[in-house]
Amino acid sequence: MRPKSICANNEPFDFSERHSILIRALPRSILDCTRHYRLNDDALFRAALFLRGLPAHLLQAPSPPALELEDFTLLSVTDRSLVYGLKGAFWHTDYGLRRFDTPIEFFGNRDASLATLILSFTTAPATQGRTRLVTQTHVLCPTRHVRRRFLPYWVVIRLGSGLLRRRMLSQIKAQCERRA
Template sequence: MSVAATLLPDYQFCERHQRQCRATPAALIAAVPRVQPQSLPLVRVLLQLRELPARLLRDPARQGRPLFGLHEFTLLHRDEHSLALGLAGRFWRRDFGLASIADADGFRSFAEPGVPRLLLTFQAQANDGGSLLCTETRVHCPDRASRLRFWPYWLAIRLASGLIRRQMLAAIEQAACKPD
């Protein structure tokens, strides 16, 4: 059973991307935490656009905070072939409505009404040309109300989210191929 199937077997929304890479699976997975998506120029612009309403309205929940990034996620799993990060929140809100998740057990058992869980995984598999690096994002909405709120948000951010994931995969490969 995959890490994603163990951590979030039921979900309503999913997005997958992959990239053929020159690095080993272990090097790719080790590089994931070193990549800060908000430091990538295109990703930074997309995140700034996403956070613009909160900043214009001087939302106290976002004032003085860095751009949304992987630092908001909880590490749920890591081995030499995969890494999983989790997040819970009302993502459609200006401040993302984030809830605290302590660990993998807390993520699996989190069941606050109206608060979706998001699982972001990276998996790397060796193949003839190096490794195939895959990322998958799954979102589970616990009830009809959260699905109805999340659906328009998903439609609005899906294209940008895909661009961000592809930029991240390229940056992970680049980081994995750099000598230390």
């Protein structure tokens, strides 16, 4: 039996976080900016990735890759949302990533040693010509062992990850509103 989720709203995921921002743009434009957003264009993201790679450097182990959204598996695209997936042993120095070309491959993989990360971007109408962009990160750990391995990693990266996600939303907002 799975332990009760530690998520605030008792989702079926083991770990979750949510951030949102109001943008004065149409959903299509927002999702276009999101899809073309480059994580490595953010100096703080590059610095965080450098810090994330220090243990690997000190241990002379494989370093984490410089991740971009295009490294995730695109699982779903609608006129209001984008959903990406990533599977790996994120607590490893190199994230222990597995690559999948299609959603069928992604969901068909049942490797119980990997955590599954789902990253979504959803738009919703707001007031006065604005659209709310919501990003959610959900992590599912298929076994207690994976959950025990992921938990310390989550505790260490969660605040930084949230800061980077909020910066990402702000940068997407700035890009969208410049276009409008």
